[in-house]
Amino acid sequence: MRQITLSALEYPTRTKALVHLQADVLRINDPQAFRTHNKPTMGLVIDRFTKEERLEEIVKQPPGEATITDGLSWSTAHGYRCYLKKHVQPRWESTPLSEIKALEISQWLKSLTLAAKTRAHVGALMHLLFERAMLWELMDVQRNPMELVKLKGSSKRLKKPRILTPEEFQQLVSALRDPYRTMVIVAMCTGMRVSEVLALRWEHIDFKAGAMLVQQGVVNGRIGSVKTEASNDYIPIDPAFAETLLDWKGDKSSGLVFPSHITGGCYYAGVIQQQILTPAAKKVGIGGIGWHSFRHTYRSLLDETGAPTGVQQKLMRHSNVATTMNVYGSATLKSKQKANSKVVQMVMPQAQPHIQPQSVAV
Numbered sequence: 001m002r003q004i005t006l007s008a009l010e011y012p013t014r015t016k017a018l019v020h021l022q023a024d025v026l027r028i029n030d031p032q033a034f035r036t037h038n039k040p041t042m043g044l045v046i047d048r049f050t051k052e053e054r055l056e057e058i059v060k061q062p063p064g065e066a067t068i069t070d071g072l073s074w075s076t077a078h079g080y081r082c083y084l085k086k087h088v089q090p091r092w093e094s095t096p097l098s099e100i101k102a103l104e105i106s107q108w109l110k111s112l113t114l115a116a117k118t119r120a121h122v123g124a125l126m127h128l129l130f131e132r133a134m135l136w137e138l139m140d141v142q143r144n145p146m147e148l149v150k151l152k153g154s155s156k157r158l159k160k161p162r163i164l165t166p167e168e169f170q171q172l173v174s175a176l177r178d179p180y181r182t183m184v185i186v187a188m189c190t191g192m193r194v195s196e197v198l199a200l201r202w203e204h205i206d207f208k209a210g211a212m213l214v215q216q217g218v219v220n221g222r223i224g225s226v227k228t229e230a231s232n233d234y235i236p237i238d239p240a241f242a243e244t245l246l247d248w249k250g251d252k253s254s255g256l257v258f259p260s261h262i263t264g265g266c267y268y269a270g271v272i273q274q275q276i277l278t279p280a281a282k283k284v285g286i287g288g289i290g291w292h293s294f295r296h297t298y299r300s301l302l303d304e305t306g307a308p309t310g311v312q313q314k315l316m317r318h319s320n321v322a323t324t325m326n327v328y329g330s331a332t333l334k335s336k337q338k339a340n341s342k343v344v345q346m347v348m349p350q351a352q353p354h355i356q357p358q359s360v361a362v
Helices: 014-028 031-037 041-054 055-059 074-092 102-111 118-133 164-173 180-190 192-198 241-249 268-284 291-305 309-316 333-347
Strands: 210-216 216-219 222-225 232-237
Touching: 014 180, 041 055, 041 118, 055 074, 074 118, 102 118, 102 268, 164 180, 164 333, 180 192, 180 241, 180 268, 180 291, 180 333, 192 216, 192 268, 210 333, 232 333, 241 333, 268 291, 291 333, 309 333
Parallel strands: none
Antiparallel strands: 210 232, 216 222
16 A cells, blocks of 8 residues: 655645545546546646646746747636636535536626626636546546536627727827837737737838738737737738838837837736826827727728628638628738728828837836
8 A cells, every 4th residue: 555645835725635635546546446436526627737737837937938839828827827726726626526516606606706708717617627527537428517507798798899980090199109109000000909019020020022920929928829820810011001110110120019118028018008098098088998999990990991701800810700790701912901001091190290209117
């Protein structure tokens, strides 16, 4: 018989010690024999999930380029870790999988004082944990209990996105100084997410071909891959928009298009919105906007140009055309350039005033 000694410092609670002991027993015995004589807990699933997905390693990555590129994104790993520690573990860690019922989960989720969308994220993580439990033979392969749990309002938008008119956009641009002025123009003239704008590099922009490659995004200073496979794509550059980029580029040939003047790394989108974007918008009488307002406006203006559905989907870089407008289609670079140029001509000011750079603590 094998004797196992646990440190009280490493496993301060009875639950954590039992989870570790279950993992040891499972390694010694086969899963079927383990399930026959034991009751695997949700804590065992969480422990194995955390280790296999390397949540702690990914979350501890410092700001800058991702050092772990073959796993979850930093934002996803951080979200999972928070949901597990704050919500799932306190309630379910010591509960045997066989005793967790769909009705209990439903009532628990509804009791959480969280936004509907966040509750949905927690529910999706629970669904994933049950899937892994079945994969690892810790429970019988069956219908996932989470398929019986329905959360109302989780997909409902709480606030209608603010759409800017071309005139409002030009007013906003006139109230901003570089680099924030150029950041906003990039977001508006390409429909890029702010995470992609702040991670954009000069070497990914081909001015001769009139296109730029979007393949990186940044969240909380951590640079990683873009949101979806479809997001990794070339997008067109209109000549008028290219002039603005070239003016900002100067003699730079590589590196971040918008490096922080403090760290040299990426800016933090939330800080810029709070300290620069929102005050500038209020100054010109525009309220209720955020970074995503530019992407929503870009999509709205594409509609006004009469751009085909497929072209709009490709310009927005959506994985599913239903995300754009519930129709499918395709688009060539030439057709994307034509539609994109119409939007740029609608929003670009005729004259670009030279304004001195403005600093912000980011």
